[in-house]
Amino acid sequence: MSPVSQPPASRPRARDLGVRIGLMPTGATNSIVDVADVSVGHRTIWRDEPGPPSGRGTARTGVTAIVPFRSAELFARRVPAGAAVLNGAGEAIGITTIQEWGVIESPIMLTSSMAIGRVYDAVIAGLVERIPRVGIDDALLPVVAECDDGVLNASRVVQVDAGDVDAAIDGAVGSVRGAPDLGVVGAGTGMVCFELKGGIGTASRVVRPLGRDGSAPGRAADEYRVGILALTNFGWLERLTIDGVRVGQALVDDGWPVAGGGTAEADVHVTPRERGSCVVVVATDAPLLPHQLERLARRAGLGLARTGSTAGHGSGEIFLAFSTGYRIERDPPAATTVTTHVTDSYLDRFFMAAVEATEEAVIDALFVADTVTGRDGFVVPGLPVDRTLGLLRAAGRLA
């Protein structure tokens, strides 16, 4: 492998190629940053060094930060949140507090499984500096979720450093620059999805709440956004379903995986079929209560199912949802609080949006992520886009 290798550039997004998943309209950038006050930052870590002790080996990993509002003020003014687990062979540090208190008070960090400790440590170090009350009034418990990129990434060496974490958080930007970088980037750098190159995918939907009689309220103000960011690292190729089309089975029939390989030793059983996971972050600017956000998070699993997930035994499908529609103060001034929130019986369109956008975010990650060669010469091919588009077209599924 050449020492000057670089992460592949992002390929076109699925929707730009005519793929139309779901029935609801997307937001302006069809990404999580369509949700007001949400920004995303990545730090990609890509190195081709010899292994220890002379170097750190082949790094194909990174860090992604999803930041509601601004990282340094979240501790004092938290966002409502909820979490759900479909299959829990993974971890999101902070999930217990999210489930109990229904708040998130730090950026949501995504990274490689064995790097979550270091990322947690770096978030602490960075925020202690900026927030004088951390550790005086209360401890800060950052949220750090993981998928295992050990197929491509030399994960025995924790490749992430504190500076990478700061860079991801500080580099987070909202919708002014369009959708965030996608695919082989940040925490997605080394991820494998349906035995193809996966990584970061995103999508969004515009939601007008709908009552249970099917009628929507009339006011224009009642329009919200649901945005998804997915770290995709799961699935068996033969089950890959793109907008209902059995693309995976067709690829297997074609003889895929055509690539694979690497050194002889690496090749043999280097990879269990379902080693991966999928962390889905659901954001909305609708004012949802924590328990409503938990219910919203739960719907992410339905989106995964539509792409072919069967939530493998070894997979960590962990879903975190938050709202930027209101804040929950750390030191509230009064014993009672007045909250405006979406009426329960108007939740259905939000659920639909979460399902649709999760499905699209996973598929999007596959479209944009190109082939990556990683540790020990192991190659994970990108989705063959032309073949895929041909299959979709044959099934009448291209716009």
Next chain:
Amino acid sequence: MSPVSQPPASRPRARDLGVRIGLMPTGATNSIVDVADVSVGHRTIWRDEPGPPSGRGTARTGVTAIVPFRSAELFARRVPAGAAVLNGAGEAIGITTIQEWGVIESPIMLTSSMAIGRVYDAVIAGLVERIPRVGIDDALLPVVAECDDGVLNASRVVQVDAGDVDAAIDGAVGSVRGAPDLGVVGAGTGMVCFELKGGIGTASRVVRPLGRDGSAPGRAADEYRVGILALTNFGWLERLTIDGVRVGQALVDDGWPVAGGGTAEADVHVTPRERGSCVVVVATDAPLLPHQLERLARRAGLGLARTGSTAGHGSGEIFLAFSTGYRIERDPPAATTVTTHVTDSYLDRFFMAAVEATEEAVIDALFVADTVTGRDGFVVPGLPVDRTLGLLRAAGRLA
């Protein structure tokens, strides 16, 4: 057994004898009906007939209804609710909806384990008559919880009839008549607690919310009530702890259980040591969100622990909490709702109240419930009150 046997009259309540459990002030009646808009009704079923086919056998059972507001309007204007399970060897029909939606839309009914179907059926019949929209707009799913009174009650025959259910609901009264009837009454008629006669117990606490710095807000209006009604049917005698005093162990040392007995066949292994359960209903007039109510319900288990519960394998410790502090409309007029609720960081005193009042409610049930002879001549003795008071006095625990 005499055919003219009757349920024993209630004995004095624990607090009236000087027992002082916990640190917080009680409400006016020290019962669940101290909570605004809560009423309680019982129907005691006590029969001494021959068994089938000529009669229904020995009935020592009943129905208890806890009614927020009025039963016929709950369907349209529901109360927020939450549920928690400490050990789930039991059932509360409706718990799944409470956990998902966080509402209760019917009276909460308590009865014998194998009677919950009939009680459900009777609640349906009664409310369909009074609520024209039931079954047109939506099904009604009543809440019916159970403990097993099969030690004293001939439970193989379902002893409850529809008329009993109507009587319990229609007879429900609030605080105007003081605390509800207690002990060997309603669903409590046949229950056994710490191998002594148990049944219905209750207690309440007045709560002034407290911030996390220990300071309370200044306004007099910020005063709420937490009320407990417990259906007590659990526990091993040697673990019975009354206000910290090991009364159960002392009774065992005294040679208890002195009674027991019945026919030879019934006596042998008629009763597993932990056959029972404990359903705790937690009510408050504080405006708590569903998730806050779920957290409040969870604290009931801590109160049980203080009486000596170890949550036996065969026990159903199921806790249901609701608030009368606001209503959740079935057909809300708008896509958003404004709710005033207690601020999370002011919840601690509510939790304390639930723990204290649950502990007291269980102990109260033991004090008031006198000896009952049931099916097959089986006798469950009431707590020996004088001996107990002596033990408490010796430990410095009587007021």
Next chain:
Amino acid sequence: MSPVSQPPASRPRARDLGVRIGLMPTGATNSIVDVADVSVGHRTIWRDEPGPPSGRGTARTGVTAIVPFRSAELFARRVPAGAAVLNGAGEAIGITTIQEWGVIESPIMLTSSMAIGRVYDAVIAGLVERIPRVGIDDALLPVVAECDDGVLNASRVVQVDAGDVDAAIDGAVGSVRGAPDLGVVGAGTGMVCFELKGGIGTASRVVRPLGRDGSAPGRAADEYRVGILALTNFGWLERLTIDGVRVGQALVDDGWPVAGGGTAEADVHVTPRERGSCVVVVATDAPLLPHQLERLARRAGLGLARTGSTAGHGSGEIFLAFSTGYRIERDPPAATTVTTHVTDSYLDRFFMAAVEATEEAVIDALFVADTVTGRDGFVVPGLPVDRTLGLLRAAGRLA
């Protein structure tokens, strides 16, 4: 409506028309009774009487019993079980005990929402007669789950009687007669799915466990079955997806629902878009531990997602799984038990089977269930099969 109306006969099953959902082989009857020692019985209740007080109105409902082994011996020799809830706007009486103890000790009954009390009561009455120890040693807590058939069925009158329950249980048969009756039958009689006629659907898969390296163990004995029975009563037409093809959207584009109607009063808002639910029963003859069965049950939701479910706010997606691979004795002879169970890392194919077979069971229900006219003249049309097959063929999805 004619007083001689009858339930429509079952139409051909999806697979018999060339629909091939999923990748795994089906069992002999492609139904839940392919699982050893499982039988299914239905009692369909179909009446066209005037409403109360002169009659019981229009009955379009029933009872379905899924019976592991034989109903009268389950109390003593229970089957391992697990449960999962995707959206809990519904109830399965007994779910709390299933979650705590991991056993089922009665037939699993399905019926109309407001009839679950009466069905519970009838199961108690029937089994008390056959099992002398019920109520002596322990209470029996039957399992009764529901969906709301109030759109077609006059559900304000509980239409089920005790005799119907006995008939469903006593009529249960295993695979000797092939797949059980499907569609507009038993509890499925009045159900509505994707705004089309739904009801009972089923499917099965043959499973050879697979290790995480993708290799299967070599012994022929290692072959198991996973069977699904679904009571389908959920969904929005425009989201109906059949084997990946957007049939629902095409039907909406065609102008569907073409039918509907009924009297003027009934027509207006008689039906919220998502009033329904979906109860899925998962059976396997593989020896799975209770927690493994809970995980298996959870996968049913992924199958629903593939058909277009977004788990609506008003829907009760409740999943119950059990194994006939071993028994759990009520009165075990020793303090330790030896159990043979499927190794965790070999679970993936079971999960896949549950996802696939759930998807197919829902679709199967739509294919077999013909149009039904119910209360107040309300009509729910059956899936237009020819149009559907045309759409599948166009997408290359017919075998």
Next chain:
Amino acid sequence: MSPVSQPPASRPRARDLGVRIGLMPTGATNSIVDVADVSVGHRTIWRDEPGPPSGRGTARTGVTAIVPFRSAELFARRVPAGAAVLNGAGEAIGITTIQEWGVIESPIMLTSSMAIGRVYDAVIAGLVERIPRVGIDDALLPVVAECDDGVLNASRVVQVDAGDVDAAIDGAVGSVRGAPDLGVVGAGTGMVCFELKGGIGTASRVVRPLGRDGSAPGRAADEYRVGILALTNFGWLERLTIDGVRVGQALVDDGWPVAGGGTAEADVHVTPRERGSCVVVVATDAPLLPHQLERLARRAGLGLARTGSTAGHGSGEIFLAFSTGYRIERDPPAATTVTTHVTDSYLDRFFMAAVEATEEAVIDALFVADTVTGRDGFVVPGLPVDRTLGLLRAAGRLA
């Protein structure tokens, strides 16, 4: 404060002073290491440096490792585990996997809240070195739980270093040296419990399983141990209950807290009343299945309740249980596994043991932990032992 300050030596344990909590016999050392194959190691971090930038400030913290078998072989041969949360305002990294898979595959680490990332990172580094397959076959997800010691410890600086983590793990010893060090040691160094000095407490019970008729099986081999290690950092003084005696209320009546203080600035609201948490680790050598261990873990909360816990809003009561009675292989050789486990209906004595031993472990921590002066001169006094013994004696509660 003197720069040569040292952690106070452990004071006598409660039982050695005649305190007798619960009814069951203790193991040989009355500690978690009575459980076969369990060892415990601590690293206490105690520094009195100036704050940053010239030093790291006042360290009153540390790391505790609970090690089943040996740390380097747990990855391949895991122990069955379960987890429960009473109030989730805290975190145990790894809890999601424990709940899903029911295994623990690393030492269980306890430390200060904001140090869990660094401890995780150090466990990874240490074990990668010793286990060649970590990161090749699978990621390793260590278990790291926390309480917040920020009242005494300058927690804004993460005081733990990788070497401390190695030292705690490498120094772990079993019962050969008696009970582990207790009180102001390891992760317990800076903890505060009932506004008194808390820290590490432990206790154990010997369990002979008991059937539900109260009879035990006859074989001597059926004897197991349940051991508790608690990191105690919760509670309001006035609720402190020691073996049923209201010691806390008596101390408040005495004018406690007599100490407190520190610099003027620190003194004012430096500490919310309930900032703390309680992590309880439950170990047993009985072969319990994961779901049984989850149920066992849940009982720890009942033990806390008996000491006066009301599970405050801000508290993280997180309970982790594991068994050394059998192993769960990472790469099992066959699709089925044969497991011997305790029969469900024989669990009650295990539950009782967990309740009793948790209660005693908390009280033990208070007895052994002497006064500590920490950051900004803040003083947390040790339980006044003589006064406490006097109160217990007066209540007849001293052996």
